[in-house]
Amino acid sequence: MTTTATTAKDLFLTAMDRRFAPEVGQGDLSLALAGAELLDLLGARALTLDGDRVVPGAAAALGDVLLDEASAALVRQPPYEQVEDWLWRRGRDLAAAYRRALQADGGLSARRSGRLGLGAVRVEPVDSPARERAAARLEAAEPVLGALAAAIGIGIAADTEAGQAAVPAAAALEDEPVTTVLAAVMDAVMELEAVRRRRSIEEAAFANIWRAP
Template structure:
């Protein structure tokens, strides 16, 4: 079970104070993939640069896809660039894979017995493992969840996070999510200004 899958399952399982933005989640999932690939030594980090090692086959298809997507030529890719490149639409890809595997199912309407667009987790060993990791407050999962707004936990405040490579990735995820939020806020301001111009005519 990968950290990215666990994060996806936790996101679907936990009701946050506000809905999780798919862009934020995609960035965090890309970061989770890097952490897992670093853990199994498929890559190392030199500062913020991703140095791929010999490609190892992954049992998780999306993690294997991530391994294949690593840039293998100098000067190598910075973590932040990976997050934006790999993260594009990644949350939808994880939902699609989990749905195809029967880990999640489309809910049926209350009054009309047709499937709706809402998804729900089914009870499965994967859900139980992710839930146990979440309940235990596993530092990496907790930090990724904090980055997307599920849990209020600054990365630097968790004493369980001491690995420099993990901290580098988690900090990059946090910065990328903040940057994306800044883009959203600018668009809101621009849209409001545009609406005001039209109303003023």
């Protein structure tokens, strides 16, 4: 079970918290979670960045199952992996992995929407110190979590005091490895959206061919 607080788990909890995120795409969230794991591993000194290459440090238990899995998944042979490649490889179905882990820990509840409970199943964080810690980080405009959240459309209202503080706080980031990871997350999310739009256009064009007289 996962017990240690991590940026990745805080990001997932805020993504599931309807106070901040009505709906977040699972692909976008998975990419951002992979970036959050890199930042957690950077903070734990389990890796460094050489430009945009992820250079692993000595393997060590980090106290969190998913973070240990991330550490074990690092490419440990030169020329090492680029941050962007890590996001796409590690990010595959990563949101589902965090959902399973947090449900197993009792941090999430699943219930059906609708008046009679017959609608779609919706997963939400339970009231817990972990949920409130994650919310407090976002509301305080903590730069790293705030930037990851903003990349996938999670945020607090811009007209609130915390919302007005979010942009300058994120801009205050000066750590080059951190900004490298955050920039890669932004680029990956934008690339995914471009792929979605292209597929939508292609599907619409294909449908029009069949509708033509």
